[in-house]
Amino acid sequence: MKIGIFSDCHCGYKFGEERGEDSFIALEEAMEKTMDCDIILIAGDLFDTRIPKPEIYAKTSRILSTAQHFPSRTKLIEIINKEKHQLSPLAFRGIPVVMIHGTHEKRSKYTTNPIQSLEDSGLIVHLDCATAVFDIDGEKVAVHGMSGVSDRYAMDKLKDWDPKPIENAKNIFMIHQSIDPYIYSPLEPPTIKIDDLPQGFDIYVLGHMHWNEIRPLHQGRLILCGSTTPTSLHKIEADQPKCVYKYDGNEIEKVELEKQRKIVWKEFDFEPNIKERIEDYVKTISVSDKKPIVNIKVKGLVKKDSMLPKFSEIEEKFGDKSILNINKNLEVEGLQEQIEMLKTFKTNRLSPEEHGLRILQNNLDQMNCRIKVEDIFDYLVEGNTELIFNLLTGNQKTLK
């Protein structure tokens, strides 16, 4: 058997911008490199947003559909915790692609997220606290998948599900969460620790983190898939190429993606001639056929009367050679409070939605409101304010 594994393709990331095609190029290469597999697993965040534009959805589904053009010996023999009628027989033409949805695709309960939509189109199998058991020429493989949820509910969701390995099968457990010590954003502390993951599985596949790693876990191994394309960067991503994994029931093979941009990461301490130093450094970066992504971080204390250089001028000056981002993590004397606030925003990398979620949660807490913020926030984001208004004023009883 051969199982192809990857995650976090973030299709549509920076769509329409210079890097707008990168996520699709990565998905295409990941699919090409797993076309010799019997099953392909994608561990969440296939899309970058919960409601991708039709252009993005179409490009992504077209790439995924290539799996259906290849003959496959894989057969679905059982689906647990999911109604079989929810699965389109079309999803079993060619190589089955099995997915969970990630944090970027999660929508509220009574809506359809883009991964469920792909399943309805007959392109993939979507798992959320469910297990799909396959036969590959007499060998059994069970894929157990839990889709992404806010980290504060993750442990409860896992406990409620309580998955058990299937006998006489290779068991793969797939999840998309922050799991201590693997934490993607410090905004929400994880509720699951690595040792809390259930025992008895051969492979644990973890999406959500964008760097990759393999480590032993319980009696099996944990694969941190990493992303196929760089988005919000962790320093560690500069040192490792993006990849897909292949599992043959015994060994795990790491296959590097060759078409992604090189990532360069460099930190500078602030000093009066910082601009010249950064320029000198950027000049030394070798240019290949694709512009590298260069992340520069400037940190330190700026004296009250000193002028901040215009870093954007450097970004423009070298724009034809690299995709340059200069992040300032500076403290300016006398502006402590504002800087602290900006720093929190920055280090937490809060999206506008995460800010909104936090503000709404605070307000609901103050009102002793018992409605889960999770249940109503997505409706508000999508503009269904009337429904929520009716609910809060008691004119409507449920979210249905």
Ligand SMILES: [Mn+2]
């Ligand atoms: Mn992700």
